[in-house]
Amino acid sequence: MPALLRSFTPADILARLPELGALLQECVHDGASIGFILPFDSAASQAFWMDNVLPALTRGVRLLLVAEVEGKVAGAVQLDWDTNPNQAHRAEVRKLLVAPAFRRSGIARLLMQALEEQARQLSRSLLTLDTRSSDHAQGLYLSLGYVVAGSIPAYALAPAGDRLDATTIMYKQL
Incomplete structure (x- = not known):
């Protein structure tokens, strides 16, 4: 079934806090370098959505796009x-997440193509992001x-907390 x-x-x-929390937690536990280190429990995962994303959405300065497959949160x-x-x-661009079960689909x-279209509608002509090298x-x-x-070498602690990883800074002009 295609993603919605x-x-x-x-x-x-x-309304979907437990699912969003589970998505973030699955990605971190699968090794995604997205700002968190292990141990990373559901309370910390849900706190990210409540303390970071929710206020920005409420202020109207952030967009959260979510992909659903058969009604389940599959990515964001x-x-x-x-x-x-x-x-x-x-x-x-922040926190591209795809649940391990839905990767390579x-x-x-x-999500990225839809995000770019939304950026264009907001008259944003330059997108930036960073990703683990x-x-x-x-x-x-x-x-x-x-x-x-x-x-940038030694930019962030790996999710397992065992090494420092480099990050790559990227951009796209729309």
Whole structure:
């Protein structure tokens, strides 16, 4: 069954908090370098959505796109345009997540393409993001036309807490 994309509202976050929390937790436990380290429990995962994403959605400075497959949350991505006045032309891609059971099915590409269309509608002509260097996601971003601006060594602690990983900074002009 194909994925259905929806723009989540603050009410949707509250109604689907356990599923969003499970998505984030699954991705972290699967090794995704998205800002969290193990141990990472459901309370911490749900707190991210409540304390970080919900306030930004409520303020109208972030978009949360969610992919659903057969009614189940399968993936998500955020567009953050909470920028200074001299950066009103750009936005940041945040937390592209696809549940391990749904990977390699085109959901990440679908989410990114929809996110780019939303950015265009917001008159954002430059998107930026960072990803763990040599991660699978880097290949996806390159295939979507993102350009490597550079890399920073020892940028973030790996999810297992056992090493420092480099990050690659990327951008795309829309």
